Amino acid sequence: MLRNEKEVGALTGEQVLMQRARKGEIAAFETIVTAYERKIYALALRSTGSEADAADITQEVFLRAWKSMGKFRGDSSVSTWLYRITMNLCVDHARRKNIQAVPLTDEEGTELPLPDTRADNLPEAALEGRELSNELQTALGMLTDEHRQIILLRDVSGLSYQEIGRLLTLEEGTVKSRLARARRNLREILIKRGNISLPSASKYQERRQENG
Amino acid sequence: MADCEKMMQLCEESLDRTLTAEEQEALDRHLEECPECAAYLADLRFMTEALSGDQIEAPADLHEKIMAGVMTEVHSTVVQPHVPNRRMPVFTMLAAAAACVCLVMSGAAGDLMNAVNFQFVVKGSGAENATTSSAAADMAMDSAADDAASGYKMALGSGSDGAAAETAPQDSVANDAAASGGAGASESAEEYENADAGIAAYSVEGGDMTPALYSRNADGRSSAAVEPQVSAVAGAEAYAFCYLAEYGGELPEIGGKMISVDDNFAYYVVDNNLSQLEVLLDGLEKAGYSVGKYEELGLLVDPNAESGILIIRLSE
Numbered sequence: 009m010l011r012n013e014k015e016v017g018a019l020t021g022e023q024v025l026m027q028r029a030r031k032g033e034i035a036a037f038e039t040i041v042t043a044y045e046r047k048i049y050a051l052a053l054r055s056t057g058s059e060a061d062a063a064d065i066t067q068e069v070f071l072r073a074w075k076s077m078g079k080f081r082g083d084s085s086v087s088t089w090l091y092r093i094t095m096n097l098c099v100d101h102a103r104r105k106n107i108q109a110v111p112l113t114d115e116e117g118t119e120l121p122l123p124d125t126r127a128d129n130l131p132e133a134a135l136e137g138r139e140l141s142n143e144l145q146t147a148l149g150m151l152t153d154e155h156r157q158i159i160l161l162r163d164v165s166g167l168s169y170q171e172i173g174r175l176l177t178l179e180e181g182t183v184k185s186r187l188a189r190a191r192r193n194l195r196e197i198l199i200k201r202g203n204i205s206l207p208s209a210s211k212y213q214e215r216r217q218e219n220g
Numbered sequence: 221m222a223d224c225e226k227m228m229q230l231c232e233e234s235l236d237r238t239l240t241a242e243e244q245e246a247l248d249r250h251l252e253e254c255p256e257c258a259a260y261l262a263d264l265r266f267m268t269e270a271l272s273g274d275q276i277e278a279p280a281d282l283h284e285k286i287m288a289g290v291m292t293e294v295h296s297t298v299v300q301p302h303v304p305n306r307r308m309p310v311f312t313m314l315a316a317a318a319a320c321v322c323l324v325m326s327g328a329a330g331d332l333m334n335a336v337n338f339q340f341v342v343k344g345s346g347a348e349n350a351t352t353s354s355a356a357a358d359m360a361m362d363s364a365a366d367d368a369a370s371g372y373k374m375a376l377g378s379g380s381d382g383a384a385a386e387t388a389p390q391d392s393v394a395n396d397a398a399a400s401g402g403a404g405a406s407e408s409a410e411e412y413e414n415a416d417a418g419i420a421a422y423s424v425e426g427g428d429m430t431p432a433l434y435s436r437n438a439d440g441r442s443s444a445a446v447e448p449q450v451s452a453v454a455g456a457e458a459y460a461f462c463y464l465a466e467y468g469g470e471l472p473e474i475g476g477k478m479i480s481v482d483d484n485f486a487y488y489v490v491d492n493n494l495s496q497l498e499v500l501l502d503g504l505e506k507a508g509y510s511v512g513k514y515e516e517l518g519l520l521v522d523p524n525a526e527s528g529i530l531i532i533r534l535s536e
Contacts (some may be wrong), residue, residue: 034294041286049282050273063279070286074293090495140270156505162236163271169236188232206260 022086030077037077040086047165048094054164055098055156056105057145065097074095088175091165095157095175102153128142143204147197155190162187223250224257231261235268328484445486448531451518453480453487458520460492461513461528468509468532474500476530488530497528 022043028036048069053062072093080089108116148156161167161175169183178186198206230247235238241248251258451463476490490500501511514531 032294034290037290038287041283041290045283045286046276047273049278050276053276054271054273060277063282063285066278066282067286067289071289071293074290144267144270159271163268164273166273169238181394184229184232188229191232191264191267194229194267195260198263198267207262 026077026080026086029074030080036200037074040073040090044087044090045070048090050163051091051094051160051165052098054145054148056093056101057142057149061101065094067103068097069093082173085171087167090173091161091167092175095161099153099157140204143198143201147194147201150197151190151193154186155193158183158187159190161192222253227251227254228260231264234261235264270382276522291308361427448485448487448514448533449518450487450514450529450531454519454529455479455489456525456527458522458525459489459528460523460525460535461497461521462515462519462531463497463511463528464514464531464533465501465504465509467475467512468504468507470507471532472503472507474532476500476527480535485533486532486534488532489527490530492525492527500530 013051025036025039045066049062049066052065053059060109069090073090158172161172169180173183198204227247227250230239230243234244234247474488475496476488478486479489480487504511
C-alpha cells in the first residue's frame, strides 16, 4: 500500500512541488509535508519507540528539509531525501539515548502510549497489538544500528531494495543480504525472549516451560 | 536440507514480491517438504506485518506543529539585508494616501468638525482601496485621524520638518524613527519600509542592490536636492496620488502626458488606474529608479480624482 502511494506521489510531480517550494512557496512545501508526515512519523516511532520523540523528530525532519531545500538535488527522489534526514536524526537520537545509559529492562524504552486506565478499556485485540509492538520495539532495539535501519526502511516504510540502496549507498545485492541477516537476527531475538508467540515459536515456548 | 540457505533467501524475496515465477514455484515445492523453512517464512510474515507502519496514526496536531516550525523559520529568515526594500504595493499606499486627505483637509480648514467629517469619508474610501488590508495602513489611518482630531494644523504643501515628521506615520508606521527623527524623512519612510530611517537605503546607481548610505536622509533635508514643485505645474486641483521616481536609467514608456519639465524634473499626469500604475512603477523600478510616494504636493489628494502625478527626477 505504501508503495502505491509513493508511485502516485512521483506521478503528481513532486519535483515540481520541490521547485516551487524552493522558490519560497510554502503551500507547495506543505503538500509535501502532508504526503510524508505520517510515513516519517511511523518510521520515527518504530525507530525510537516513543510517540513524543517521534513527533519531535518528524518536526525536525521537515524543518531541516525546509532549511536545506537549496541542497536538494533533483536526481534523488523527495522520499529518499526525507527518509535520509529521518534516519540520520533517528541514529542521533539512539546515540543520545545510549549515552544517557538507561539500563534496559523488559519494559524499558517502551513508553505506554495511553494511560493505564484507558488501557483497561481497550479491546483485547488492540491490547495484544500494543504488547506485540512493544515487544517488537524492544527486540529492534537489540539489533545493531545497521540491521535495525534496514528493517525499518523495508518493513515500516515499505521502501524497495533499490530505494534503500540509494538511501544507504549500498548495492542492491548488499541490501538483500543485509536485510536477510537482519530479519534472521530479529527472529532469533524474539524467539529467545519468548514474550510473544511467533507462528513457529510455540514449540520453543513449550520446551522452555517444560525445562523451567 | 541442502538448499535451505538458498530457500531462506527466497523466503525473504517472496515477502518483497521480487521472485520470478520459477523461483516462487521452487520455493513452494521446498516449503511443502521442509517445515523449518515454512516456519521461517511464517515468522517473517508475522514480523513484517507487525512492523508495518500502515496502521500508525500520527498525532492530530502533528501537521500544525510541523508547519508552525517551518513558518517560524520563514519569518526569521525573510528579512534579508541584501534584498532592496520595495515601496509598498499601490493599494496599500493609496490607503495611506486616503488617510493623508484627512490630515491635509483638516489642516487647511483648521476646523475640528471638518476633520471629523472627512475622517468618515476617508475611512470609507480607504477600506475600499486597502485590498491588501495592511495593518500598517489601518493604523496609519487611525493615527492620522487622531492627529487631526486633536487639532494638529497641517500646513498645506509645506516642506517644513514638522509637517514631514507628522506625515511619516501615515506611510510607514513601522518606521518610528522616521517620525521621531524629524528632518523630513517621510520619503525614506515610505520607500524603505524595513530600513532604519536614513541608514539602510540603496545606492543610487540603477539596478545596484548594494546598501549604501542615503546621504539625503542621513544629513536631513539640508543637503537635499531641489524639490519638485508640483503645485506650480499642476492643472487640476486634486490628484489621486503622486509618485516620485529618482536616480534611474533610461525611462520606460510612461503612458501619461507630460505636463511640465524643467532642469530637474519631468512631471507627468497619468490615469488613476491602479493596475496601470502598478505596471508603470514596476517598469520604473526595473529601470533602476527608486520610486516612492511624494507627499509634499501642495495639492489635494483625492483617491477618486481622475488622474495622478508622476515626477521623474532627471538628474542631480
